[in-house]
Amino acid sequence: MSGIELIPSAKRMIMSLRDLGYDFSQAVADIIDNSIAAHASEIDINVEFDGDDSWVSIADNGDGMTDKRLREALRYGSEREYEKSDLGKFGLGLKTASLSQCQRLSVASRNNANGGSVSAYTWDLDHITKNNRWEILPLTGKHLLPQLRDPLHGKTGTVVFWQRLDRILGYRHPYGALAKKRLLQMCREVELHLAMVFHQFLSGNVRRKRLKIRLNGNVIRPWDPFCQSERKTRRLSVETFQIEHEGNKGIVRFEPFILPTQNEFSTPDAFRNASGPMGWNQQQGFYFYRAERMIQSGGWSKLRAPDEHTKYARIAVHFPPALDDAFKINVAKMRVQLPAEIRDLIEEKISAIAKQARAAYDRKESGNGAHPHTDASSDTHAKNSKHHSASQKMSRLLTLQEWADITLGVARGSEKKVIKAVIKRII
Numbered sequence: 001m002s003g004i005e006l007i008p009s010a011k012r013m014i015m016s017l018r019d020l021g022y023d024f025s026q027a028v029a030d031i032i033d034n035s036i037a038a039h040a041s042e043i044d045i046n047v048e049f050d051g052d053d054s055w056v057s058i059a060d061n062g063d064g065m066t067d068k069r070l071r072e073a074l075r076y077g078s079e080r081e082y083e084k085s086d087l088g089k090f091g092l093g094l095k096t097a098s099l100s101q102c103q104r105l106s107v108a109s110r111n112n113a114n115g116g117s118v119s120a121y122t123w124d125l126d127h128i129t130k131n132n133r134w135e136i137l138p139l140t141g142k143h144l145l146p147q148l149r150d151p152l153h154g155k156t157g158t159v160v161f162w163q164r165l166d167r168i169l170g171y172r173h174p175y176g177a178l179a180k181k182r183l184l185q186m187c188r189e190v191e192l193h194l195a196m197v198f199h200q201f202l203s204g205n206v207r208r209k210r211l212k213i214r215l216n217g218n219v220i221r222p223w224d225p226f227c228q229s230e231r232k233t234r235r236l237s238v239e240t241f242q243i244e245h246e247g248n249k250g251i252v253r254f255e256p257f258i259l260p261t262q263n264e265f266s267t268p269d270a271f272r273n274a275s276g277p278m279g280w281n282q283q284q285g286f287y288f289y290r291a292e293r294m295i296q297s298g299g300w301s302k303l304r305a306p307d308e309h310t311k312y313a314r315i316a317v318h319f320p321p322a323l324d325d326a327f328k329i330n331v332a333k334m335r336v337q338l339p340a341e342i343r344d345l346i347e348e349k350i351s352a353i354a355k356q357a358r359a360a361y362d363r364k365e366s367g368n369g370a371h372p373h374t375d376a377s378s379d380t381h382a383k384n385s386k387h388h389s390a391s392q393k394m395s396r397l398l399t400l401q402e403w404a405d406i407t408l409g410v411a412r413g414s415e416k417k418v419i420k421a422v423i424k425r426i427i
């Protein structure tokens, strides 16, 4: 039986796909994923404020694309072979991330440093709305603007260029000082976001993928959530789990850290910097990495709630793209879920880590105030101080989670099972 092809309405589909949930920083990060996949070592992001003519460009020195490849790259659902640790997956990011922020996306590319011309095309939402066709426009002659052409002079690479930044500027006539201030603020957010999600690449930890990113000429420094250069950071033992999900196998690696407390940091600045984009309390918990690129930072994936007392616990969770389905990764690659297969396995370990973080907090933070403690940098002291800090807390109302942690902390093997069952019934 022969089928009947129904081509989606270009106008309606492209407009709907603008709303996958990216913000400016996440959209830029998705473009940089592509540059990394194309073996780029340097990326220049430029943001120019000029009212309605404001623009953003992201230029890399990667492999670049032939004219044919570039046209395929611009197709929604473009096809190519993915490597095992590839950052790409859906064939959408270049288009969906870009057009979530702007109304005109142009891409120029060159894959031969010694010859060959620059190829360039544009997706223009005005053109789509008018014609309702899946049509890109070739850019040649005066339409190939210097911002697209110049970065590719004598080298391979790709330039992604955004114009008509309706979603970024959010003003009908974005000329005022307020619009400019907003854009500057957003640039600062982009910088923090990229410093975080690509920190492994920026610090050269990923083999053959060392990366330098400049934003308006300034080099972005990596932000390591685990403060591994701080002397008092404690790295706890690494755990690995082999999991299989719908026929796909992969290894998940947990690397827990207890960060130094406020007065253990080398400097007050280092402590402030370590707090991260959302502050200490929200930045505790899991940091999910897919092929070394951070997807989600902070939070306990519903295993526990953020709590001032456990704010020094941060855990890296590494998973390979083979486990994408298990982690339910979304198109914008900014959210994952902890697979059911490992939730149960790690629950107890997470409680133990949180307990250590709490002990560190109690020793140092409350040590500054009404309940001074003597030096407590050893784990032995942590154990001894456990009962002490528990009884200290009894002087105020405990949350159920706190009560559960304290009770499980002092319970013996067989008692733990009973307590857990009771807690489960209450929650």
Ligand SMILES: Nc1ncnc2c1ncn2[C@@H]1O[C@H](COP(=O)(O)OP(=O)(O)OP(=O)(O)O)[C@@H](O)[C@H]1O
Binding pocket: 033, 034, 035, 038, 060, 062, 063, 064, 065, 072, 073, 074, 078, 079, 080, 087, 088, 089, 090, 091, 092, 093, 094, 095, 157, 158
């Ligand atoms: N900077 C770049 N350099 C070289 N090739 C690129 C670049 N950006 C995109 N491409 C090509 O365009 C294709 C489409 O990119 P796009 O981001 O839309 O999808 P993807 O990366 O394959 O998957 P995902 O939707 O998960 O990002 C890529 O697969 C790649 O072949």
Ligand SMILES: [Mg+2]
Binding pocket: 030, 033, 034, 087, 088, 089, 092, 093, 094
């Ligand atoms: Mg991509």
